[in-house]
Amino acid sequence: MLLFIPADDRDEWVKIGGILKDEFGDDGWTIWDEWSQTGRNYNARDARAVWKSLGNNDTRAKIGTLIHVAKRYGWGRASAPPIAPPKPRPAPAPEPVNRSTQAYAGELWLAGCWDDDAVGRHPYARKKGIEWAAGAKRGIASGKLIGRNADCVIVPVRERALGQIQAVQCINTEGDKQTFGPIKGGCxxxxxxxxxxxxxxxxxxxxxxxxxxxxxxxxxxxxxxxxxxxxxxxxxxxxxxxxxxxxxxxxxxxx
Structure with a gap:
């Protein structure tokens, strides 16, 4: 349901956080944070601070409001979220000399698809028994280790766990891995x-x-x-x- 709702409007984002915390307590944090990461302006530290500031029953919005918002964005009228699995397309070329691998990592992350079904159907995820996104995306990447225009699971490396994405690890269908950007200091x-x-x-x-x-x-x-x-x-x-x-x-x- 949440995948139908964009996580870009801050007021709506906070309201949905309040609904989930009211319904599930801190057990709702993981659900809200994963959905929050689909937003263009996601900031992990901000998300944690907002969640902690939300008190139970500090909003009149309830789970029915969440259902209403999801329906407004198309939930219930389609069998799958409006986030399509990645289609074959020209991939960003392997990083040229005048571009850093960290910049390439950012491009890969922004272009990736967050849909649970898309990631879960990737051959590597299926081999490992992973049926949902689990913090990763799916997209096309190119590199010496993974090959050109490779269909990859794209796993983010965040600065000191909560910061901006400083690197990504791309895993192709054979399980070959290549990291773009620095890993040190991130996870x-x-x-x-x-x-x-x-x-x-x-x-x-x-x-x-x-x-x-x-x-x-x-x-x-x-x-x-x-x-x-x-x-x-x-x-x-x-x-x-x-x-x-x-x-x-x-x-x-x-x-």
Whole structure:
């Protein structure tokens, strides 16, 4: 339902946050934050601050209002959200000498498709048992490791977990990975980061993190994607400094 509603109007964005918090408490945070990330001006720190400022019953809008808004944007009149899966199209060329990989990462992220079904139907996601977007997008990318015009899952790397996107990792249909932009100082966090007492983990890759949070713990956990074993400890340090959970477990995969 939420995918039918643009997350760009701030008043509507806050109202929907209030509805979800009123209905689900802090369990609604993950739903609202993932939808918020579809907005053009998404800012992770702002989203957390707004959510914390929302008190239960501080809005007269209820779940019926959310349904009404969704219907206004077409929900109920179509079988799928109006966000189409990516179609083959000319891809941005591999980064030229005069353009940084970080700039290319930004272009890839903006051009990607956030639809749960589109990401879930990507061959790599299906192989890993991932049926929804899980913080990622799907799009076309080109690079030496992934090939030209490759159909990829595009996973964002956020500055100190909450900041702007500083890089993306592109995973093609064969599972080959290529990162554009700097990984150092960044990660991706999945799960309800408002709960400090649930299990918190750090995993090397996106698929592992999704499996930990949503398959093993049924959503009742948090896991950060470190984007490689060399970044595991640094990512754990970021979690400790930014979120201050009670305990962080680093998941080290056998070589």
């Amino acid at each position: 991706l966090v999945l799960g309800n980061t408002l709960d400090k007492k649930i299990p918190w983990y750090v995993a090397e890759g996106w698929a592992s993190a999704v499996s930990v949070v949503f398959h093993h713990h049924r959503g009742n956990a948090v896991c950060a994607v470190a984007f490689g074993k060399h970044n595991l400890d640094a990512t754990a340090q970021i979690l400790a400094e930014v979120f201050e959970p009670e305990e962080i477990v680093v998941l080290r995969e056998a070589d």
